[in-house]
Every structure is written in structure tokens, then in C-alpha cells.
Amino acid sequence: MNIERTLLASALLLAFHPAVRAADDQQTINEGKIQQVVVTASPLRNGEGDQILTPAKVLAGDELRDKVGNSLGETLQNELGVSASAFGAGASRPIIRGMEGSRVKMLENGMATSDVSGLSNDHAVASEGAVARQIEILRGPAALLYGSGAIGGLVNVVNERIPTALEPKPTGQIETRYSTVDDGKNVSGTLDGAVGKLGLHLDGNMRNTDDYQIPDLRVMNDPTSRMNRLPNSDTRERNVGVGGSYIDDWGYAGLSASHLTNFYGIPTNAGSHIDQRQNRYDFDSVVKNPLASLESARVKAGYTDYHHAELDDGVPATLFSNKSFESRIELTHKPLTSLGLHGTFGIQTENTHFSALSAQGGPDTVPVTHSTTQAAFLVEEWKQGPLRWNAGLRYENVDRKPVSNRERTFDLGSGSIGALWPFTPGYSFGATLSYAQRAPGTEELYSGGPHDATLTFDVGDPDLHKETSRNLELSLQKTSGLLRWRVNAYRNNVNNFIYGHVTDAMFDEDGNPGGDFRQRLFQQAKAHIQGAEAEMTWNQIGMGWNGRVFADTSHGYLDDAGNLPLQPADRVGASIGYRQPHWRTGLEWTHARGQERLAAFETTPTPAYNLVDANLSYTQKFDSMDLTYFLTAKNLLNEDVRLSTSLLKDIAPLPGRNITFGVRAKF
Template identity: 90%
Template structure:
């Protein structure tokens, strides 16, 4: 399918032209693989050229090989990315040691508006199995999509609103069977057009049982030996439909989707979460609307989200989030006299959020109405051999709970970066960013039990806004069969908000002495620093290819020790072979033991080796490509426990898993 614009491209600060075409990240043509640019850069740069905001785009065969039952599982081995791993149903990406609301989740460039940022047991309300591509932005992303995303962005692109007319009916259907959990997964997409109206349909259905684990459920507890992890089952359904009117002037379209997700929480209590979401979106682009403007884009979305946390099948806490978001983006034509080219716009968001007790006890989070208004400006220019970009964002956030402890925050953010191609095929870059984040609703107003995490959360309505200062340096080789890149970064955050687990415990009514450990939201000065390196060989050609990588990240608080749930240092390597019809790969990731614990953490995480493999064969028929594939994950059947998981002591990742599947593309 043609992509008129990759929706996260604006956030990459280089994205100001609306037209770019791609069928996949890589396509096969006359026996050769050609790289297709998937980000709408004015210089038509590929993913590897984006030094100022290092990004990763998963698409095509690479995405299909890595897709899992959650976004965290799908992305957990990407450079600088780990996962929260709260069972098979809920695993959220963690970027450079930042988690929760500091990592913004988008679908087609608009907020998912779920509550996955509140707690690791809440699933992201977006499905990777029907995604055309998944885009990762590592580093501050305050300017265009919100000052709160100081850790980064993940954007799931499913193109429910068509941006180009298909000359004939196209689509794909895929089915998978997995051994580790008796899983069954079927997904599909369909695109077509009637006259000047583009149409889209997609859907996904997944059923999995409790997954198998290598040996012990609880670390160093021989009595916990078992074959399967209890309450790790999932049942998910997702359907979406969209249409748009497309002409030479641009397009305008609507989409609607419905998601249901029922999954287990593998704690001793055996909780389940019943998640439901209805989503409606509008998107339009008008080319050359006024003198001096290249394009005008208007987007709006309404989301009605609910989930219930079930204790023995009975609702304990009811979460609700109703959200309306709007965006206007205006891209101006190049100002020749100044050499400027950029975009400016406004964004609004209006939400009603609550986490209420279903049993008459204290509410976890009271009903809170939040409004956000923001304006942003990003510009790009060249000066001699240097390419520059800079941007500003102003944002006002107002949070008003029923308790009338209203808080208002004025937030300012800015960024400036430069890229220096100092010789052919080599580039160096640097960015400096300043971002402010308003405390989330739960950080301000929590005051009740959270069954899935067994914590009694207590917010602080007097919390101050976070202030982040970030610097990043990059160096890379961008041409030839052998390519590489190195990134180093440091992020200093004043008033960093974190949940401190106390020794005190309460029952579900707030009385002392129960099973819920008290979690207080506090603030301190924090530092996160790290580095990433990657080297690839022949990533877009036939024959043999390879990759080696390493990443490390460390976060700590002034006078208060390490940040909790910090990722382990990793190294890895991969080798593959590609022909027009056959494709195979083998990859290995080694994670070191993680003993840098927060003051209230009690157990270290052992090292592990994860080995995955895949092989596929594509049979090309007249109007149909049939791909038969086998993917093996955790071939060594290792006991893998992620340092970033709250359940690392009691819930290992799945054991050896072989996935058999077939995909039909037409």
C-alpha cells in the first residue's frame, strides 16, 4: 500500500514533506532487495540517516518475524528498548530506562488513550499483528507530540484511513500456531477503492493458554517447579474499518475500531483484566491550501476506554478513560531568504479518567478531568555543510479531580540539533533538548489499592513538574555494505517522579496490616545515561547478512540510589541469508546480570542468553504470494527474567516456542 505520510515522521524533526511511497521497508525486485524510504524526510533520507533523533522502523519481513502477543514482546530486542513483561497480555516498551507515561504510545500519530502508562499490568490498546509498521523514536519527543514523552515514542501505523487509492483489491491474511501456549492467531488487512473513495478493513483474533516455562516459577525455590505459568492466558479481538475521499487536493477520512482483550496477571492472586476500547478517528490533508503553505493537516480522535481488574472473576477496580484529541499541523514552504523549512501547529486533549473501587472501598484514582492545550513550531535549515533543526513547544495542562484539588501546569520545551556529514558516507550529530512534564493524574491523586500490583498507591497533589535536560551525540557510517552507528546520551531530570515502595502495608480498605504494600509517589533529582552501538552487513541485499549490537543504560537518583526496574546491559549478534524465495536467520542476545537495585528492590536478575531463529519460503502465484514460515524463540529454553519486570522473581518469560504460520498476500 502507498504511504502518503508516515505519521510519526513529524516527530523526527526532519519531516515536513507529506508525500512518500512504500510497500514495505524492503521489497524484492528482479532478484534484488531495494531499500524503501519510509519516513517523509524533505531530503528523502532513510532510517539510518536520522542522526538528530535516532529512530527505528519495523516493517515488512522484519516486523512479521518479531511480532508477539504484546508491543513489549515485539520490540524488546531493539536497540535501547526493553519491556515491562507483566505476563503475556501486558508488556509495554521501555526506552533507554524510561517507562510509564514518559514513553508515549501512539496509533497512527494519535495517542492510544489507554491507561498502560499508569501501571505495568495494563496492556497497550494497540495491536502489532495488523500493523504495517511500528516506529520507535528514542530520546526527547516533546515538541510535536507532548512534553510528557521525555523517554520516547512508539507509533503503531495501521493506516486505517487510506491516503492513496489502490487500483485493485489488495491485502493479506496470516495465521499462526504457537507451541509454548497452544496459541492460535489470525490477522488480516484488506484495502481497495471505489472511485475516489479508499476503503480499509483489518482484524485480529488471538487465543493463548497459560505458557510453558523452563523450570522454576519462583527464583531459587525448588518447590515452585511447574510446567506452565498460571494466569498467563490471553484472549484478544480487534477489528477496524476506515474510508477516505482522495483527490488531487489531498484526502479526508474517518475510521472506527473496537478492541476487547481478556488476559491473566501471573501473580499469586490470579487476577485477570477485561479490557475494552472503542476508537474513532478523523484525518485530512489539504495540499497548497494558502499562499506560502505546502499542506494543512487536521486530525481528531475520540477514545472510550474501560477495563476491569477481576479478583476470582469479580471486579475489584474499574478503570475508565474517555479522551478527545485534536491536532492542526501547517507546513510552510521554504523561506528562501532565511533557508527555513518547517511546520507549526496546535494540539488539544480533553480526558475524563478514573480508577474506582467496585466493592465500595477507597478509590484508586478519583474521577479527574484533564485538559491540555499546546502550540509547537519546528524548523530546519542548512548552513554550509551543517544541517540544523530547532523547535519550541508551549503546553498548558489542567487537572481537576472531584476533590477540587485542581492543579495547573505551564510547560515549555525546546530542542536544537546539528548534523555534520564530515566526509562521504560518514556523519556526526548532536542534539540538546529541554523538556518539562506535568505529573500524571495517578501521581497526583492516587489513594487506594491496586489489586494487580498488590500496592496501596498514595499520590501527592503538591508534586512539581519534571524538568529534563538531555544531550545526545551520534556518529555513523551510512553507505556501503558495512554500516554502523554509535549513540551516547545523558538525561538530567529535576523533580523526577517515582513510586517508592514502603515497608508499611494496608488492606483494601486502607487499614494497616493487610497484603497491599504502600507505594508513595515522591520526587528527587535523577540522571539517566547510556550508550548504544550497532554494526550491520548487507542488510538490504541478497545473500548473507549480519548484525552485532550492544546497549547499556543506567539511571540513579541523587542521594537515593538507583532508579527501579533498570534494564540490563546487553550484547547480541545475528546472521541471515536471503534469496528471492527463501529467507532464514539466527540471532543471539546476551544480557548481563542486573544488580543495580533501587533502595526498596530486594533481588538481582541473573544473566541469560536468548537465541531465536526463523526460516520462510515464498511461493509466488499469478496474483498471490504464499509465505510459509517457522519461527523459534528461546531455542535454548533458558530461564529468562527481565530486570525491567515487576514480576521478575515469580514470572519468567516463556520457554522454547516454535511458531508455525502461513501468510497470503494479494
Template identity: 65%
Template sequence: MNVQRTLLASAILSALSALNHANAQVAGAASAAADADAVVPKVVVTATPFGKSEGDQILTPAKILAGDELRDKLGSSLGETLSQELGVSASGFGAGASRPIIRGLEGSRVKMLENGMAVADVSGLSNDHAVSADGAVARQIEILRGPAALLYGSGAIGGLVNVVNERIPAALEAHPSGQFETRYSTVDRGRGASGAVDAAVGQIGLHLDGNIRRSDDYKIPDNRMLGDPASASGHLPQSFTRQDTLGAGASLVGDWGHAGVSVATLNNRYGIPTLAGSQIDQSQIRYDADSLFNKPFAGVENIKVKFGYTDYDHAELDQENHPEVLFKNRSLETRAELTHAPLAGWHGTVGMQTENAHFSALSAEGGPDTVPVTRSTSTATFLVEETDIGPLKLNAGARLESVKRKPVAHQERQFDLGSYSVGAMWPFMPGYATGATVSVAQRAPATEELYSGGPHDATQTFDIGNADFKKETSRNIELSLQKISGLVRWKANVFQNKVKDFIYGNISGARVDAEGNPGDELLQRIYQQAGASIRGAEAEVSYNQHGEGLSLRAFADSSRGKLDQGGSLPLQPAARIGADLGYRSGPVRAGVSLLRAQRQDRLASFEHDATPGYTQLGANLSYTQHIGNADLTWFMIGRNLLNQDIRLSTSVLKEVSPLPGRNFLFGVRTKF
């Protein structure tokens, strides 16, 4: 353990030192330094209230995946797509389900959004449930933490991920535009086609997008069971995927703003590679309305009003395709935001949000229900403000929220939540800044944490909640140091998060049957509360990240979660060190990436085996042709080129479900 921490610290310091030296050299070339900021694309972070670009998000750590970078990293799930970003790891349930984990926090503590509205699926309940937002048709994917997260929920202790597909147009296209892509992957005979097109008829903006993906069980490098030559090899059973999405939107657009509606459908069927071999059949239909009014009154920059209704369900199927548990969620969300002009030096957004959800996870076989029918309502007000005091930049947010859980056969609970965050950044010399953020966030226990009392076949557990749970209270402090301009840029963060009444699932070791009686079919998982702390460090350095010629990115991150009473939190991410080397020259783009994850032996009391370290090597190559008004890009992507047997420490299936082996993706993309 000490050796691991020493190696990580040494790698961070070495990377910062080496690239600071490189920056000193390029600083001598005045013209290159002057052009550096122009090289970085100004992509707007839509989930922040002030419409700033990624490079301006100093107090709210932000990462945007867009353009070529997003297409290169696009995986079969949202977790896989984001898994090599700073501070972000992923859960793993085969190719069909993988959710982002931010700084060791997962589930409902990481808010999932689509165009700034909750995805309203049940992926936060368990890692075997896929996120319903489709990255294949996304224009960009945003990762945020800090004060801006309070706009979307008090429970977003870890942060939020926003998938932006611009399904409701906010601007008119002079000519029809769009992008289509098809790709094939060798490891699973994966076939996929996706696309989106935008057009305008008069003042009406139109949008259409869709995605079709099919993949078979993927190849694995070694045996299914780690160190067990008698277990399956060749392909991982029940790792297939079948997904279709279709979305359409229209809006009226003018100088005053825009107002529009959209509808989207999702049908997704994928295998769960447990030894029992279950499947999930998922479907969703989603309706959204979005409006923005520019300068409606004096002193008001804009007003946004949004509505979203989601009808979601999925069935967990056994090997004979018989349903065992039926999950349903009906959710209505409303949001209203007002961004005011600077007032007494403060610029900010105030708003209200309501959510009304009807959720259940009922037995299809007449046994105990996993989660009873429960209606949840929440009403919140929030405020996010920023100002400058001399050279000091301040950012603050607050949220008050009331949450009610009303089950049909258990006691009703109400939680009054108060959360706030304050950050400051000081540019102590040109191009360099240091900052600090302090936040307190409260989270109401999720429905399943309160009222579970039945089998969850996909995870092979019998879940037991506790209706008397208290609300979680997180106290977080983060310190940062960064270089924010020039060809060479870097940042380093350290953080500590103390959580009172942290809720986690504890595998007791007892085995029961589907009725909860002694047996050998399911492991008993009991939700418990205890004090916990998560601390960690991150560092990232880049050179010429978006310019022509050579580019470089290196990063390292580590986090550790512990219970105050002793022992580690379950499913902790491994410490990692990674590097990307890229090259751009006209129509040619190429890159190589290397990620080293260390052995993870910080185990919870019920975890038995350490997760071995691994080295993940990837590469990409693309060539773009200009044909008329369109760009045609041919690309090839290689993943896990060393064919390593990779197990994720964050997956409850790590012992039986390795990641795919060596994989080559071939595809063509057109943009017009």
C-alpha cells in the same frame, strides 16, 4: 559492575573495528558499494513532519519495523515485539501486557501513538495494563526520539512509539490488495489470525482489518519462583490471552489530498501472573478523522487536521472473576499541523494540539478509590524546523503547553510547560557523520502520581500519590557518530539525561489491607520526587541488512538510572549484547539471533534480589511461493531455543513470572 562495563565497551569497540575492516574490504568492490543504497527500502517515517525515510533521520534517531522484519519479531505485545531494538527493552506482566522501555524510561515518559494520535489507554499508568494499539495489523512501527517527539507531547522524555495501520487510506488502490496471516505457537497453544484489505470505489478508499488471538497459560523452563523447587512448574498460571480487534475506515482521495474517518474496537482479556492470580478485562472503541490538504496556499506544502475520540475501560478481576477496580478513560484529541515551504532557508511544521480526558480508577467493592474521577485538559503549540548551513544540518523543535488536572475531591493543579530540542549533524567526510542533540523537556505529573489513594490489585500495591508534586524537567545531551552509506553501516550514541523532580514509585516495605490499614495483603507504594540522572551508551553495526545473500547486525546497549540522593532508580534494564545473522536467496529467507543480557544488580533501595543474566537464542525460516497475483509465505520461528529461565529486571513480577520457555511458531501468510 566494572567487569560488566568493560565487557560491554570491549564488545562495542570490537564490533565497530571488525565491521570497519569488513567495510574497507567491500569498498574495493565499487559496484557493490554503488548498489548498497538501492538495497535499503525507502520506508517513510510518518511521525516526522517532513516525510523522510528511515535512513534520512540523522538528527532524530529512528527505527522502523516493517515487512518481513516486523512479521518475524511480532510478539503477543508491543513490548515483546520491540524488545530487541537498540536502546529498547520491555516491561513484563505475562503474555498480555508488556510496554516498551526506551533508555530506561517508561510509563508516561514514552508516548504511545496510533497513526500519529495518542492511544488514550491507561498503559502508561502501570505495566499490567496492555497497550491498546494492535501490532498484528500494523503496516509498520516507528520508534523516534529527539525534536520530532515534541510534536506529540512535552512528556515524551524517553521518546515515542507510533503504530501505523493506515486505517484511513491516503491513496487509492488500483486493485484490491491485502495481507492475511495465521500462526500457531507451541509454548502456549497460541492460535492467531490477522489480516487487512484495501480497495477503492471511485475516489473512495476503503480499509478493513482485524485480529483474533487465543493462547493458554505458557510453559516455563523451570520453577515459577527462582530457586524454589516447591513452587509451580510446567505452566505459568494466569498467563493466558484472549484478544479480538476490528477496524474499518474510508476516505475521499484526490490530487488535493484526502479526508476520511475510521472506527476500531478492541476486546482483550488476559491473565496477570501474580501470586493472587488476577485478570484484566479490557475494551475500547476508537473514532478517528484525518484530513490532509496539499498546497492549499502559496508557501504552504500541506495542512493536516486530525480528531480522535477514545472510549476505554477495563476491569481488574479477582480469581473468582469479580471486579475489584474499574478503570475508565474518555479522551478527545485534536491536532492541526501546517508544513511550510522553505523560508529563509528553514523548512518546518507549526501546529496546535488539544487533549481532553476524563479518567478514573474506582473501587468496585466500596473501598477506597485507586484514582478519583479526574478531568485533564491540555493545550499546546509546537514548532519543528530544519535547515542546512553549509555542510552542517540543523534541526530544532519547541513546544509550549498548559496542562490542568481537575479531580472531583482534591485540589486542582495547573502546569505550564516549555520544552525545546536542538540538534546538529556534520558529515565530516563522505559517508560519515557526527552529531549532537541538546534538549530540555518538561512533563506534568500524571493523574495517578498526583491523586492515587487506593489499592491496585493487579500489582498487589496500595498506591499513594502527592497532589503537591512539581513538574519534571529533563535536560538531555546526546552525542553520535555514524557511518550512513555503503554495505556496512554503523552508529554509536552516548547520552546523559538529568531530571529535576523525577517522580517514581517507592515501595516503603509497609504492608496494608485494601482499606489502607495495617495488614499483610498489599505493599504500600508511595510516589516520590527527587533529582535523578540516566546515562548510557549504544552501538549498532550492520552489513547488507536488506540485500540478497548474507546479512549481519550486531548491537550493544546499556543505561543506568540513579537518584541524586544515592541509590538506583527501580526496575533498571540490563546491559545487553546481541547479533543477528540472516540469509536471503530468492524465495528462501532464514536467520539466527542471539541476545546476551548481563546480570542486573543495580538495585533500588526497596529491591532485594539481582536479576540473573540470560542468553536468548532465536531462529526463523520462510519460503515464498508466487501463485497468480499473490505471494504465499510459509514460515517457522523459534524463540528461546536454549529453554533458558529468563527474568526481566524491568518487571515487578520478575521473581514470580519468568518468560516463556522454548517456543516454535508455525504459520502461513498471503499477500496480494
């Protein structure tokens, strides 16, 4: 579109204009107020702007509070290169650069969430953004250090349930909000304190929402489907977490426990619900300078007991279960003066028991399968003249042993190397090259039954090969001054890409021909994903006026088999805001082009849309407490928005105009 080309051209001209660069040089006050945000999922815990192999985005503070939604997909869907699966209000998972499911790894405090959200879009992520301190998005090859499933990137929800520092006095916040589009009520809070050398943490969240309002039609292009609310889009979520750690000069060691219940609707014609429950237990310990050559030693372990039932008219149809134990050891060595190397090496193990069994005596969707993973990884960073280099290696062995099929074992290797060249003060150019492999998931190998929420009869292939991905990424960025910008371009070639091909064959719940379930076969082909992203920001942290413009595009296709399914639409957007010590306001516009790049089995293109959001907040001091009154508005134009990345795009539009207001007390 002409408007997109004009916007990007104007942004680039503005970035290099001498007057703007002079204004940047004069900004010492605001620059002094900028605090570096640490990316906790980075092995070397670098700042957000220091990543070489991992273009990173960190949502924290006011920005996170403005964007937090009922799901992680909703919270992150307007970030650069990120879209959402949008399977109703309760289940929306982030999609990064057109890659979804098991290719995008979900972490909580650097450990896998160990849910089953990567198996199907109707499964919610078992992690809550309402109590998060920050949410980190990592795209690129260094994310592979967390597993072969992170080919597309990772999302890390940081809630710091295991404290790493002693608070001199109790701190925390409590927030309550109400949303008009779904009569939503949400209360969340966190509390941190210390008793001697013991740090303590408590957090909780409670959310109830009714079926949300939609602008007009439920079914795209069907005037007879006009209605006010989307049936079966209700949610009810409860989450509580507690943790403690012993903290001393040598480091810390701590434990945490959490419990999650989540009951939400699936807005398909079948009208099913999902009843999700998870108990999680974590251990984390860091020892500083354990040896003369080591900067730190970290040991982490986590056990997760996850279950969910897919309910048909209130009766369980399929029972999903995943019990997982994960361990991780990271050793960070001190800089080697002779070579200038600074890095982290370690090992990771995972042991899971997964199943998706029929509750009514029919075929099991996925049989009971025991999977084990052992991995070793290494990441190093060094300087060579003006260049900063980063390289990573990972070896992984995955074994899948089902009770009713043959065992498969996969040896996986991943490697990456990248360099950042600051060719002039404040400007840098980066390039990364990576090679990664992914083992087929349990459901891709062994599925053989109905999936009620998606109305598909899934058929796996135990002969599937491992995926092999080769990725090249280039970036150009301005990293100092009030005006900052970045441009990324990437191409990813994947051999043996696994995808679910939906055929015209129909089956009943027992696998007999005829019925309501479309057959979905897991197949492989060579795939290519390529795209670009551009973003420019002005004064994103300081007082006064601020602004942002962005654009992103991604295109994935299969050799001799057409487009990849559920491809994101091309987007362009802009925002403007104003900050004072007590007042803050902003207005944001996002335009998505119509998406007509359909897979062979997709039939309906998605139309273009415009999203306009706004926010307003006021903060006042009340004794030692900051009291913030806030108002946010989403989809102010009340547009009928259909996401091309959603399996339900034909029958489930996004919510209409939504006004959320609330109050937050921080102490």
C-alpha cells in the same frame, strides 16, 4: 565482560578497514534496491536514516512479521535501547533507555492510544501490532512535539486505517499462526481497495493463548516452585478496524473506527485477570498547497472510549475508565529560500475524563479527574554549509481537576536543537541538546487506594512539581554501503523526577494497617540517566548473506536515594541471515548481563541469560498471490529468563522454548 569489549572493538576496526570500504563502493546493485522508509511520526516525514533530532527505527515487512508478539513490549524488546515491562503475556510495554510509563508515549497513526498503560505495568497497550504496516520507535527531543509525556521517546503503530492513496486493485494479506509454548492461535488480516475516489480499509485480529510453558522454576531460587506452565498467563484478544477516505489531487479526508476487546491474566500470586475494551474513532485530512506559502495543511481528531476491569476471582475489584478527545492541526510551510528553513508548526488539544474506582465500595484508587491540555509546537530544519540543523519548540498548558481534591495547573516548555555534520561522504556526526518538562500524571497526584493487580496501596501527592529534563546526545554513524553502523551516547538529568517508592508498610483494601497491599508513595528526587548504544549491520536489505552486531547499556540513579527501580540489563548480541528470492533464514543471539543495580526497595538481582532465536520462511507464487510458509523459534536454549525491567521478575519468567509456524497470503 571481555566478550563484549572484544566484539565492539572488532566491529569498529572492521568498519574502517579499507577492504570493507572498497567493497561498499562496489555495491551498486543492492544499493539500488533499497527503498527509503518514511517515518510518518516525523513532522517532515523524513526517511529512517535522515533523522537529526530523532534517532529512529522502523519495523516493517519481513522484519516486523518475524518479531511480532502478543504485545508491543514483546515485539520491540530486542531493539536497540528498548526493553519491555513484561507483566505477563498480555501486558508488556516498551521501555526506552530506562524510561517507562507515561514518559514513553504510545501513538496509533500519530495520535495517542489514550489507554491507561502508562499508569501501571499490568495495563496493556490498546494497539495491535499484528495488523500494523510498520512500527516506529523515536528516541530523542523531536518526539516531544507529541507531548510532554514523551521525555523518554515514543512508539507509533501505523496501520493506515484511513487510506492516503487509491489502490488500483484490492490488496491485502491474511495470516494464521500457531505457537507451541502457549497453544497459541492467531489469525489476522488487512484489506485495502477503492471505489472511484473512495479508498477503503478493513483489518482484524483474533488471538487465543493458554498459560505459557516455563523452563523450570516459577519463583526464582525456590526449588519447591517447579512447574510446567505459568498460571494466569493466558490471553484472548479481538480487534477490528474499518476506515475510508475521499482522495483527490488536492489531498484526502477520511474517517476510521475500531473496536478492541482484550482479556488476559496477571501472573501474580493473587491470580487476577483484566477485561479491557476500547472503541476508537479518528478523522484525518490533508490539503496540499492550501496557500502559496504552505506545502500542506493537516487536521486530525480522535475520540477514544476506554474501559477495563481488574477481576479478582472473576469479580470486578477496580474499574478503570478513560474517555479522551484529541485534536491536532499541522501546517507545513514551503522552504524559505532566503533562510533555507523548512518546517511544521501547529496546535494540539486533549480533553480527558479518567478514573479508577472501586467496584466493591472501598477507597477509589484514583478519583474522577478531568484533564485538559492545550499546546503549540514548531519544528524547523535548515542547512548551513555542510551542516544540517533542526530545532523544535513546544509550549503546553495542562490542567487537572479532580472531583475530590484540589485542581492543579502546569505550564510546560520544551525546546531542542541539533546538528548533523557529514564530515566525509557516507559518515556523519550529530549532536542534540534538549530541555523538556512533564506534568505529574493524574495517578501521581491523586491516587489513594488499592491496586489489586500489583498488590500495592497507591498514595499520590497533590503537591508534586513538574519534572524538568535536560538531555545531551552524541552520535557517530556510517550511512552508506553494505556495511553501516552507528554509535549513540546520551545523558539525561531530570529535576523533580517522579517515582513510586514501595515501603514496608502493609494495608488492607480499605486502607487499614495490616493486609496484603504494600504502600507505594509517589515521591520526587533529582535523577540521572546515562547510557550508550552501538550497532553495526551488513547488507540488511539485499540478497545473500546479512548480519548485525549490537550492544546497549543504560544506568539511572537518584541523588541520595540510590538506583532507579527496574533498570535494564546491559546487552550485547549478534545475528546472521541469508536471503534469496524465495528463501529466507536467520539466527540471532542476545546476551544480557546480570543486573545488580537495585533500587532501595528492590531485593533480588536478575541473573544473566542468553536468548537464541531463529527463523525460516519460503515464499511461492500462486497466481497473483505470494504465499509464505514460515517457522520461527524463540528461546531455543529454553533458558530461564528474568527481565530486570519487570515487576514480576521474581515470580514470572519469560516463556520457554517456543516454535511458531504459520502461513501468510499476500495479494
